[in-house]
Amino acid sequence: MTEEATKTRNRKKDKIPKVPNPDGIWTKEVRAEINHKAVTGQHRIRGMGVNMRYPNFDDLLVLPAQLSRLSVDTYREPCVTKTVLGTRFAKKPLEIETPIMISGMSYGALGKEAKTALAKATQIVGTSINNGEGGLLPEERDNSYKQVVQILPSRFGFSLETIEAADALEIICGIGAKPGLTGHLLGSKITEEIAEMRQIPAGLDLYSHPRHGDIFGPDDMVLKIQELRDITNYEIPIFLKIAAGRVTEDVKIAVKTGADGVVIDGCQGGTGAAPVVALKHLGIPTLPALVQATKALEDMGVKDEFSLIVSGGIKDGADVAKAMALGADAVAIGTGANIALGCTTCHQCHEGICGSGICTQEPQYRELLKCDAAERVANYITAMTNEAVILAKAAGKTRLSNLEREDIRSITLEACAMTGIPLVGTNYTFTERFGFC
Amino acid sequence: MEHLDITGKSIGETNRALRNLIADHDQVIIDNPHSSHNLGTALKGNGKVTINGSTGYFTGGFLAGPTLDILGNTGWYTGDNMSAGEIIISKNTGSNCGPSMMGGTILVRGNSGSRVGFAMKGGNLIVCGDVGRWAGYMTLGGRIIVLGEMGPVIGESMYRGIIHTADPAVEKKLGNNVSVIPISDAEKKEVSALFEKYQIDHPVNSLKSVIPLKTGRTKYTIFNPTHKVRSKND
Numbered sequence: 254m255t256e257e258a259t260k261t262r263n264r265k266k267d268k269i270p271k272v273p274n275p276d277g278i279w280t281k282e283v284r285a286e287i288n289h290k291a292v293t294g295q296h297r298i299r300g301m302g303v304n305m306r307y308p309n310f311d312d313l314l315v316l317p318a319q320l321s322r323l324s325v326d327t328y329r330e331p332c333v334t335k336t337v338l339g340t341r342f343a344k345k346p347l348e349i350e351t352p353i354m355i356s357g358m359s360y361g362a363l364g365k366e367a368k369t370a371l372a373k374a375t376q377i378v379g380t381s382i383n384n385g386e387g388g389l390l391p392e393e394r395d396n397s398y399k400q401v402v403q404i405l406p407s408r409f410g411f412s413l414e415t416i417e418a419a420d421a422l423e424i425i426c427g428i429g430a431k432p433g434l435t436g437h438l439l440g441s442k443i444t445e446e447i448a449e450m451r452q453i454p455a456g457l458d459l460y461s462h463p464r465h466g467d468i469f470g471p472d473d474m475v476l477k478i479q480e481l482r483d484i485t486n487y488e489i490p491i492f493l494k495i496a497a498g499r500v501t502e503d504v505k506i507a508v509k510t511g512a513d514g515v516v517i518d519g520c521q522g523g524t525g526a527a528p529v530v531a532l533k534h535l536g537i538p539t540l541p542a543l544v545q546a547t548k549a550l551e552d553m554g555v556k557d558e559f560s561l562i563v564s565g566g567i568k569d570g571a572d573v574a575k576a577m578a579l580g581a582d583a584v585a586i587g588t589g590a591n592i593a594l595g596c597t598t599c600h601q602c603h604e605g606i607c608g609s610g611i612c613t614q615e616p617q618y619r620e621l622l623k624c625d626a627a628e629r630v631a632n633y634i635t636a637m638t639n640e641a642v643i644l645a646k647a648a649g650k651t652r653l654s655n656l657e658r659e660d661i662r663s664i665t666l667e668a669c670a671m672t673g674i675p676l677v678g679t680n681y682t683f684t685e686r687f688g689f690c
Numbered sequence: 691m692e693h694l695d696i697t698g699k700s701i702g703e704t705n706r707a708l709r710n711l712i713a714d715h716d717q718v719i720i721d722n723p724h725s726s727h728n729l730g731t732a733l734k735g736n737g738k739v740t741i742n743g744s745t746g747y748f749t750g751g752f753l754a755g756p757t758l759d760i761l762g763n764t765g766w767y768t769g770d771n772m773s774a775g776e777i778i779i780s781k782n783t784g785s786n787c788g789p790s791m792m793g794g795t796i797l798v799r800g801n802s803g804s805r806v807g808f809a810m811k812g813g814n815l816i817v818c819g820d821v822g823r824w825a826g827y828m829t830l831g832g833r834i835i836v837l838g839e840m841g842p843v844i845g846e847s848m849y850r851g852i853i854h855t856a857d858p859a860v861e862k863k864l865g866n867n868v869s870v871i872p873i874s875d876a877e878k879k880e881v882s883a884l885f886e887k888y889q890i891d892h893p894v895n896s897l898k899s900v901i902p903l904k905t906g907r908t909k910y911t912i913f914n915p916t917h918k919v920r921s922k923n924d
Contacts, residue, residue: 459849
């Protein structure tokens, strides 16, 4: 560029007025997305969950007991945390010592050491782990306190033996991070061992089966559950995992299929790899999904017998307490447990080069997993449980499961409208047909 | 030989009785199956169960050893998740026959519906008649043999496994990520042994093999518009 041209350009620049918020829609992230698509012609894939703020449990507050009701001594009086799930039909319901379960994360997405550490953590705190897609790792089975076995469309590594090893079964209809999409496991993470467990070729990008080959609708689900009951001698609970979408309808169908309970996975849930567009735009948040699920069960008169587990963005004991107040019998954590393991939330889980030694199959990275990883996860779950207990006791409850809608208030108009929980400073909600109203 | 009349019995009672009988007897005959669903679930051992009539959905699910000889039709999902043993159907099956099966053999003397061998991982699935669309969808292993006509989208996204077919138009009906090759001598030998065992009279030489692409797999197509260049006269 000549000197004259540079001067002309600079003069024009000086005349352009300063624009507040110059990025507008075209933020750095949006521009990066467009550039990626322009270069590759493809959508972007990454790990973990959505990083946008949706209405969540932080939009609610717990009301302390004062004169109208008595609080329970935080340090000297007990508060029961033991949780029993799947009492509807199963002869041997799932009994765990805390309502915080570890959700399904596959061996493949996670490394062997990470899966084993999570299993050991369940042994320390007395809760359950879920094997996720890709078979049941022997080290996980041997170290877990209670083992939930997922039944996924792909049936990778699935057999009669895995069912016989289960304390509960979970039939997957979808996950909150990418509902309606198939599983993604990129070839870089499929080692010979993973390939053998999943009965697939090593090194090939894997897009799992989109639907169950033996469940093509709710009527078939009824028969499938009867088949699984027959195999398990009607002993262990059978749950359905549903991504939060048309929650009211889906939960009502789940009840009619004959399951013992349902896991509602909100859109804040994480995953090993998913299209960014799905992470951001598919499904609804956990908070309103839970409200709809609870209301559906109450409408059908089965709230007391049908277990309701909620997952997706659960991070602390306050979330647990508020979820239980809204009707959940238990919660499941995934990303939170991974952060306790050492995850730095870099969102690159799909690459298979996890610097924390969690989402990787490479031996040199797996070595990086913290040596006290199991204890860290156990401590995290213990502390979360204690946090929930502190709030429950302050609200005058001697059991975590006694928390109820009367014990919380909304601090945003959004949360008030979505949940039907009165706005703080009032005992009023939005008009009829919102939330629990 | 033991007879089991399942009239008026729940499927749970039936399967429990069947498991006990097959443990002690070489052969059990089920009378009046009334097209029951979930019949013969998770049977183990080496005996033979003959079902005098047609069955409903999920027949022989999770089968792990015995032979199920069905003198009639079966519904959808026959032999789902089976790992060993045989299911021999004298007539036809509904759709999704042998989904996610890991081992053993399913033989359909008649026709089968769509999606035979959905996500199949191992074993043999033989259909003497015709099958519907999407046969061998995303298989992970095993062998499918179809002696009649096949519907479109054969072997879509197979990861492993093989489909032998006598359909002369197979090349025009393929799904993505598969190709057709002549049947090899080793495969002919294996298929002939199966035909001999199950008394199937069909020339092995007429079969072709559909196999997954080992290299150069096509990309998954989400959006593939076809643009026409418009001329001024259009």
